[in-house]
Amino acid sequence: MTAQKLNVALLFGGNSSEHDVSKRSAHNIFDGMNKDKYNVKVFMFTKDGILLDNNYSQRIFDGEPEDQVVKEAYAKMDLDSPLAPLAALQSAGPIDFFFPVIHGNLGEDGTVQGLFRLLKKPYVGSGITASALSFDKDYTKRILDLAGVRNTPYVLVTPENRDQYTWSVIQKELGNTVFVKPAKQGSSVGIHKVTNEAEFKEALDDAFVYDYKVLVEQAINNPREIEISILGNEKPIASKLGGVRVPKGDEFYDYENKFVDASGVVFDLPVILPDKLTKEITEMALKAYKALEMKGLARIDFLVDENDVPYLGEPNTLPGFTNISLYPQMWSVSGIDYSTLIDKLIELGIAEFERRSKIKYSFKELGEEHVGKKEYH
Numbered sequence: 416m417t418a419q420k421l422n423v424a425l426l427f428g429g430n431s432s433e434h435d436v437s438k439r440s441a442h443n444i445f446d447g448m449n450k451d452k453y454n455v456k457v458f459m460f461t462k463d464g465i466l467l468d469n470n471y472s473q474r475i476f477d478g479e480p481e482d483q484v485v486k487e488a489y490a491k492m493d494l495d496s497p498l499a500p501l502a503a504l505q506s507a508g509p510i511d512f513f514f515p516v517i518h519g520n521l522g523e524d525g526t527v528q529g530l531f532r533l534l535k536k537p538y539v540g541s542g543i544t545a546s547a548l549s550f551d552k553d554y555t556k557r558i559l560d561l562a563g564v565r566n567t568p569y570v571l572v573t574p575e576n577r578d579q580y581t582w583s584v585i586q587k588e589l590g591n592t593v594f595v596k597p598a599k600q601g602s603s604v605g606i607h608k609v610t611n612e613a614e615f616k617e618a619l620d621d622a623f624v625y626d627y628k629v630l631v632e633q634a635i636n637n638p639r640e641i642e643i644s645i646l647g648n649e650k651p652i653a654s655k656l657g658g659v660r661v662p663k664g665d666e667f668y669d670y671e672n673k674f675v676d677a678s679g680v681v682f683d684l685p686v687i688l689p690d691k692l693t694k695e696i697t698e699m700a701l702k703a704y705k706a707l708e709m710k711g712l713a714r715i716d717f718l719v720d721e722n723d724v725p726y727l728g729e730p731n732t733l734p735g736f737t738n739i740s741l742y743p744q745m746w747s748v749s750g751i752d753y754s755t756l757i758d759k760l761i762e763l764g765i766a767e768f769e770r771r772s773k774i775k776y777s778f779k780e781l782g783e784e785h786v787g788k789k790e791y792h
Contacts, residue, residue, distance in 0.1 A: 431519030537768030658686030
């Protein structure tokens with residue numbers, strides 16, 4: 416007897432700077448899904464954060480001009496309705512499982528995870544709290560510090576305290592070279608390497624375009640970028656390590672290198688490091704994964720200084736699945752192929768949903784209200 420197929424909604428797009436990256440990831444995941452196991456429908460969040468139905472989403476997915484299709488869809492929607500962003504779900508048909516491939520804002524910050532909770536459906540990845548904490552670099556670092564996971568020193572700059580953090584104060588606290596980055600952004604968007612006062616002011620101006628919280632981090636001398644993939648829920652496992660070497664002259668692994676033109680980037684898969692360093696990075700990654708209570712998957716990025724001291728950079732709760740992305744590639748060299756990886760992610764999402772379903776909530780009727788005596792003095 417043939418097992419019933421799982422109806423999977425593959426969500427992509429979103430109103431973030433990683434909108435197009437999400438589209439590429441979604442194509443790879445769709446192609447890698449075993450169609451004998453899954454009925455897959457695609458749904459795209461527009462750049463305005465409006466969910467399109469399967470028909471319009473599929474047309475964009477198949478290559479029609481996005482702006483043209485979105486305009487056509489909007490003309491038939493009641494965009495004034497408070498439920499307009501989610502109205503497409505009314506005609507979605509049966510959905511057993513959500514597979515979000517939305518990078519950055521909306522997808523990794525806990526927003527769609529809250530939607531899935533309301534809909535009482537299982538989904539790939541971390542829950543609301545873990546997603547929100549891991550997406551906010553400031554809160555991530557606070558958790559890492561509490562858990563004893565090494566990360567780079569930083570100060571948090573906001574519009575309210577910006578005047579206090581002059582370049583001279585930054586130099587005194589963090590040194591002559593720093594990185595300025597929005598707290599809640601991904602893919603190196605809004606990140607700047609800074610070495611003087613003019614660059615610092617310009618970097619802050621740009622970072623504040625993307626968030627009202629900005630991290631100024633101490634730079635690491637001659638860093639190597641190392642990445643690791645994590646898979647699992649309560650008992651996560653780690654992949655072999657991957658290394659990234661950017662072209663000479665590039666300051667860091669930026670958006671262009673990650674998604675636009677990686678022709679000059681060298682990926683070491685797996686990267687060969689001293690056993691002690693490999694073990695330390697793996698242990699730090701698993702410790703951070705558990706401390707942040709992540710589920711399903713994460714890619715965790717590290718910087719290693721010239722003395723082989725690793726610093727955890729940031730976790731990514733819904734990492735890219737583009738042809739350049741290292742998350743699936745690191746699992747491939749670790750013995751888990753693309754299709755099997757997708758199966759495991761879906762299994763983990765269902766397992767976490769079932770685990771959470773066992774939590775009991777007590778509802779006690781209050782009855783008649785009895786108020787104590789009030790004495791005013």
